[in-house]
Amino acid sequence: MKKSVMIIIGLLGSIHFLLAQQVELVDRNWIVRMNRNTSDTTYVINFWATWCKPCVEEIPHFEKLNSTYKHKKVKVIMVSCDFKKQLESRVIPFVKNKKMESMVVFMNESNPNNWIDKVDDTFSGAIPATLIINGSKGFRYFNEGEITYEILDNIVKPLIQ
Amino acid sequence: MKNILLAIATTCVIIASSFTTTDETGYKIGDMATDFKLKNVDGKMVTLADYKKAKGYIVIFTCNHCPFAQAYEQRVIDLHHKYAAKGYPVVAINPNDKTRAPEDSYENMVLRAKNKKYPFVYLYDETQEIAKAYGATRTPHIYILTKTQTGNKVEYIGAIDDNSEEPKDVTEKYAENALNALLAGKPIIKTNTKAIGCTIKWKK
Numbered sequence: 347m348k349k350s351v352m353i354i355i356g357l358l359g360s361i362h363f364l365l366a367q368q369v370e371l372v373d374r375n376w377i378v379r380m381n382r383n384t385s386d387t388t389y390v391i392n393f394w395a396t397w398c399k400p401c402v403e404e405i406p407h408f409e410k411l412n413s414t415y416k417h418k419k420v421k422v423i424m425v426s427c428d429f430k431k432q433l434e435s436r437v438i439p440f441v442k443n444k445k446m447e448s449m450v451v452f453m454n455e456s457n458p459n460n461w462i463d464k465v466d467d468t469f470s471g472a473i474p475a476t477l478i479i480n481g482s483k484g485f486r487y488f489n490e491g492e493i494t495y496e497i498l499d500n501i502v503k504p505l506i507q
Numbered sequence: 508m509k510n511i512l513l514a515i516a517t518t519c520v521i522i523a524s525s526f527t528t529t530d531e532t533g534y535k536i537g538d539m540a541t542d543f544k545l546k547n548v549d550g551k552m553v554t555l556a557d558y559k560k561a562k563g564y565i566v567i568f569t570c571n572h573c574p575f576a577q578a579y580e581q582r583v584i585d586l587h588h589k590y591a592a593k594g595y596p597v598v599a600i601n602p603n604d605k606t607r608a609p610e611d612s613y614e615n616m617v618l619r620a621k622n623k624k625y626p627f628v629y630l631y632d633e634t635q636e637i638a639k640a641y642g643a644t645r646t647p648h649i650y651i652l653t654k655t656q657t658g659n660k661v662e663y664i665g666a667i668d669d670n671s672e673e674p675k676d677v678t679e680k681y682a683e684n685a686l687n688a689l690l691a692g693k694p695i696i697k698t699n700t701k702a703i704g705c706t707i708k709w710k711k
Contacts, residue, residue, distance in 0.1 A: 397574045457669040463703040472645035472706040
């Protein structure tokens with residue numbers, strides 16, 4: 347009996363682990379590293395949340411960008427700014443239901459004032475917001491507010507040539 | 508190579524023109540904030556100058572629909588209960604375009620203020636001119652002002668505290684610290700803070 351309970355707990359634990367794997371946790375140090383990176387990969391980092399309507403509306407632009415440049419040095423990273431208590435109940439199910447293929451990470455910081463400035467000085471914390479970096483080209487772009495696929499594509503295209 | 512440079516240059520022009528300028532045009536600490544005349548949920552027009560006994564104001568750009576505004580709703584009510592009697596009432600303003608956020612229509616503001624028994628005014632910035640003048644970008648976004656001989660001086664801009672999700676885990680009450688400093692005649696240590704919030708739904 348004890349053994350089977352242990353196995354069940356073990357199984358539940360690994361399922362939990364698998365689900366959690368889909369949405370990695372990041373923190374302010376991750377942002378700092380991203381901003382300092384010197385790689386020739388173009389990082390397209392979008393700050394969003396499941397409850398944010400304009401954010402959800404523009405997810406298809408990022409998904410399209412992700413699939414268009416799949417075989418190029420482009421990495422789309424969607425940073426969820428949802429409440430921590432909704433990570434399992436809302437964010438992970440959302441990512442699964444929408445079949446999001448871009449990398450999704452979760453901003454694991456309780457005090458937004460500790461990390462917003464690390465993204466960009468002009469970031470007030472209103473989402474959506476998008477940061478595009480190509481360290482090797484010294485390229486950096488930040489926009490608070492909504493964005494179109496055309497703008498994303500116009501920025502990314504010259505960076506991968 | 509030339510083509511690449513040209514492409515990059517073109518991109519830069521596109522990027523530059525797509526930047527929003529709300530940040531640059533809004534108030535900074537020490538600026539004099541404009542008064543306004545906006546419709547309250549009781550149907551009456553309200554101006555800051557109406558508050559004859561106030562020492563200042565806690566102006567909060569907020570709304571009905573935003574989960575962060577909702578997370579702070581009780582804390583805003585508590586702020587008003589604590590500081591209105593000391594001379595700093597809450598003045599809540601909803602700047603959202605109702606066609607983009609129907610939950611934030613004037614009618615829905617009236618309902619929410621009634622249901623949640625708001626002890627403060629809840630004003631509708633229908634033209635969005637006040638949110639633009641202040642430089643508000645998100646809800647909730649707060650501005651603490653003090654009344655001076657020359658106008659309403661901006662003393663604090665930003666977040667209410669350091670934990671939007673869990674009121675019990677708050678370690679720093681930014682707005683209260685600023686208000687306590689003002690009431691004690693001391694300098695405010697943190698005059699600018701940031702928080703995640705919903706973008707103001709500007710008219711398209």
